[in-house]
Amino acid sequence: MHGLTPEEVGIILLSLRVATVSVLFSLPLAIAVAYVLARGEFVGKTLLDALIHLPLVLPPVVVGFALLVLFGKRGPIGSVLDHWFGIVFAFRWTGAALASAIMGFPLMVRAIRLSIDAIDTRLETAASTLGASRTWIFASITVPLALPGIVTGVLLSFARGLGEFGATITFVSNIPGETETLPLAIYTFTQVPGADAQALRLSVIAVVLSVLALVASEWLAPRRARKVAHDRR
């Protein structure tokens, strides 16, 4: 295999951008939701839990269709965002990022929540007797101790974003240079007679990216997790 063509580079960069943006924007919300689910006791907790896990069990096409209905140019949310903030998701790369974020959200929340569940809450009690406010305890104790889960969650969601297909193609279609991410490009080539070679090249790239993400998570997460598990003894 020789050098990548400009089109291939464009597809890879778009895919990375979509996945990165989706992770960056969903991370704060995922930490907040994971914290609320781990620590909160409130009516509707089960419902919130189920709602967040929905993208994991629904066919991605359904999620994509729901996004199209809600965030489309004339959808109830999409029209408001467009009118007041000039934010448009439909048929834009931002829409692909939104679809990735939603599909990766349950994975991220689960990983972070498990980490928060594993924290000894008495450490937070100790911090409060030392004079720390709740916000400061969250920032200085809870989040650092949940870091292994946060790293895992970020990588899982990132990998999920790189591979997102169903919801993306349904919501923002397959527009080269705008919404045509790696999986969508591979799909396109498989639909063209005689383009198997290009499909294969992109597939190899997808494999490489996925392996890199996995290696990164293996390298980061368990080391941190081991460290924290060890510290807690």
Next chain:
Amino acid sequence: MIDVDIEQHLGDFLLQVKFRANAPVVGVFGRSGAGKSSLVNAIAGVTTPRRGHVRVNGETLFDSARRINLSPPARRVGYVFQDSLLFPHLSVNANLKYGHRLRTKATHFIAPERVIDVLGLGALLQRRPDTLSGGERQRVAIGRALLAQPRILLLDEPLAALDVPRRTEILDYVERLHGEFGIPIIYVSHSVPEITRLADAVVVVSDGRCLAVGDVDEIMGRLDLKPYTGRYEAGAVIGTTVIAHDAGDQLTTLGFAGGELIVPRLDAGLGARVRARIRARDVSLAVQRPTGISILNVLAGRVTAISDESGSVVDIQVAVGDITLTARITQRSRAALDIHVHQAVFALVKAVSFDHRSTGYA
């Protein structure tokens, strides 16, 4: 001055504790499950009692009637937990400074350098909590609590998770805390030796209630509290002063109002206040002054009380000068010697029955 009067339901358990104590170190004593930790949690503000009040040095931390309930950060109660609870992701130095940097400069009265010096933490500062021994962790935890500039230090069974040699090490440090930093201390423990060594006043807690409050000598000598202060550990605690050292025989003479005690040499200067604990099982009685025996301490006294126990042993309180000793002897000996209240007796205490754990600085 510590003034606690709280009532709190914890599941089926009712905690109803009321006491006032005005002493540098207040020991809270009780078996496990007696409600000691619940009491401490209520003082620290970790839990909220249903009614009552908590006052420390005149400051009200909690008062249900006046609707005052300071949050844990605002209470400034230095809470040292059984298992240290150091922050695993922070270095020893960052752990120590955690509370320090959260307090305003105006409240600073304990300096980091002093704490590091007194607790011997200098070599540990860059270490991670997981690389510390149990004793080192507990020292760091005490330092961390002190540096949060507390108005009172609360030590909840700080030795429970440690092995015996470490316990002595930490006790030596804890013993110095009040003198060094001048803050009142509440020391919670189920161990009679720890309480008698450290505490000036004792609160005896059992089944969620406060059974007795008083000076450590008085409480530990009371026969009616024996079921709580323990059979094995029953004994008396007396305040003494070092009056002589015998370098040749390696002995120290301790004086108290009404007598003297000879003990193995102590590492304390003349005139130093030393608290000696005399276990009831180490005290024998004689009705005449014995001669030709090896026992160095022969104290003339008078029987003040006899426990009405139906078993094979009986505890007898003997007043010697201003102090009261407890002697544990068999019923048979008591009958043979016909020991009764008001009788003049001699209490015999072997010097070697004093060990490192039964004497400490007052």
